[in-house]
Amino acid sequence: MIMKNNKHTGRRRFLSAAALTIAASFFSLSNPLKAESMKDTDTVNQSAPVSHASLGPIKQIKAGVLDVGYAEAGPANGAPVILLHGWPYDIYSYADVSALLAAKGYRVLIPYLRGYGSTRFLSAETPRNGQQSALAVDVIAFMDALKIKTAVIGGFDWGARTADIVAALWPERVKALVSVSGYLIGSQQANKAPLPPKAELSWWYQFYFATERGREGYDANRKEFSRLIWQTASPDWHFDDATFDRSAAAFDNPDHVAIVIDNYRWRLGLTQGEAKYDELEKKLATAPAITVPSVTLEGDANGAPHPDPSKYAAKFTGKYVHHTITGGIGHNLPQEAPKAFADAIIEADGFAK
Numbered sequence: 188m189i190m191k192n193n194k195h196t197g198r199r200r201f202l203s204a205a206a207l208t209i210a211a212s213f214f215s216l217s218n219p220l221k222a223e224s225m226k227d228t229d230t231v232n233q234s235a236p237v238s239h240a241s242l243g244p245i246k247q248i249k250a251g252v253l254d255v256g257y258a259e260a261g262p263a264n265g266a267p268v269i270l271l272h273g274w275p276y277d278i279y280s281y282a283d284v285s286a287l288l289a290a291k292g293y294r295v296l297i298p299y300l301r302g303y304g305s306t307r308f309l310s311a312e313t314p315r316n317g318q319q320s321a322l323a324v325d326v327i328a329f330m331d332a333l334k335i336k337t338a339v340i341g342g343f344d345w346g347a348r349t350a351d352i353v354a355a356l357w358p359e360r361v362k363a364l365v366s367v368s369g370y371l372i373g374s375q376q377a378n379k380a381p382l383p384p385k386a387e388l389s390w391w392y393q394f395y396f397a398t399e400r401g402r403e404g405y406d407a408n409r410k411e412f413s414r415l416i417w418q419t420a421s422p423d424w425h426f427d428d429a430t431f432d433r434s435a436a437a438f439d440n441p442d443h444v445a446i447v448i449d450n451y452r453w454r455l456g457l458t459q460g461e462a463k464y465d466e467l468e469k470k471l472a473t474a475p476a477i478t479v480p481s482v483t484l485e486g487d488a489n490g491a492p493h494p495d496p497s498k499y500a501a502k503f504t505g506k507y508v509h510h511t512i513t514g515g516i517g518h519n520l521p522q523e524a525p526k527a528f529a530d531a532i533i534e535a536d537g538f539a540k
Contacts (some may be wrong), residue, residue: 238525239429242281242297245305250312250327256305257298261289266362267335268532269298269326269460273344274447275413277303277437278521279430280343283525284483288532296338298329300345301444304437315442317450318460319373320467323352330360339536341528343520345450346361355475356467362479363535365528367520369483369509370499389492392416396451404460406444410435420491421517480506480538482531486516486523492519506538 215266242258249255258278268288270281278297285295299306301324308315326349330338339362342350348371354361355372381387387394392412395401405412414431417424437443452458460468481503485496496509512520521528 194198223539228431230428231260232262238283239433240286242278242282242285247305248332249309250310250332250434251325253301253325253328254307254334255298255308255329256326256390257296257329258285259297260285260295261293263294265292265294266290266536267294267296267336267338268536269330269335270295270521271326271340271342271346271349272297272300272303273342273346273519274450275409275416276344276522277434279434280522281517281525282522283381284521284529284532287525287529291529291533293339293532296329296333296335299324299437299440300349300446301325303440303522306440308442315445315449316445316453316461316464317448317465318453318458318468319348319352319450320464320471321461322349324464324467325351325355327357328352328362328456336360337362339363339365339532339539341365341521341532341535344518347371348373351477352471354477354479354481356470358477359477363539364477364479364481365399365484365531365535366481367484367486367518367528368493369496370477370490370494370502372471372474373454374474375429375454375478376472378454379456385493393451394453396448397455397457402448405447409438409444413438416491417519421488421519421523422485422486422490423515424517424519446452474502476502476504478505480535481533482507482538483509484512484520484528484531486520487511489518489520508534 243260245256245258247254247256261404270284272278272280281297285297288295291505292531302317320343337360340353341364342349347366347368350364351366351370351372354364380409396405417426417431449458483496483503485493500507500509512524514524516524
């Protein structure tokens, strides 16, 4: 079921406000949430059989500093939709979503992020940099390589942050946006602020990754570690071994550990990133508004740190709506509630028309 969200949203997880602080503690958002409800509700049945939908053959294209592996579905002349995954997930989070959108005539493109699947760096000399702006530049390079001028872009987790950044810095390239957990653009300065103990506990893996023991531990146990994150971030999602194993294969990428560790260390200011991204990071540190038509989503059982929707609504200054998806939906919303996510893409696209 898709519920209207407002400042009195029934379910509040104790991490909500604190999680927004670590993502962007410099915000001061007091405007009420500009939300609307969908005309039709969508009940998500968690007892339904787990889907093992295929994405078809993986394609490769040289884009920027990467040779990007990606899946494609739908007609080649369809309106492009780019879907971005997070950590520790992969392109299969969108297997069912892509089928739904392809059936509606969209051209769906799902790239492996740097450090995942068949995506590789073109040069051994390129820093294995996981900072937020680098991932966003990867998306622009991917669009340029495919000669895609504009696209609807959607994402969750790292993918939502990356989609937010692309929309904020290159709005002319983004027809519309769908972002799970809303506005996730942050900065190293904002992340310096300490949080209450319970909120800090929710980021335990970030602090673990800050140590050499954490890097070695993740490298040695990346699949067991990732399964634990899946379980805690989506406590009501009963995925099977085949579903997990299919995605976990993406973590065998030779650069995976380096990218993941750098991503979280960069957030804490433990790595500096690359100088060529400094100007982009300065812009992101101002918490730029997102002006493109946008739909934000949240699952009612998201066990990962996430901001309260009322705290970020004012950051979306174009046509905007938020939906909370009920039925025990966790952090991996596109895979747990594919119809709701596909509907959001179509809704956002409609806002742009």
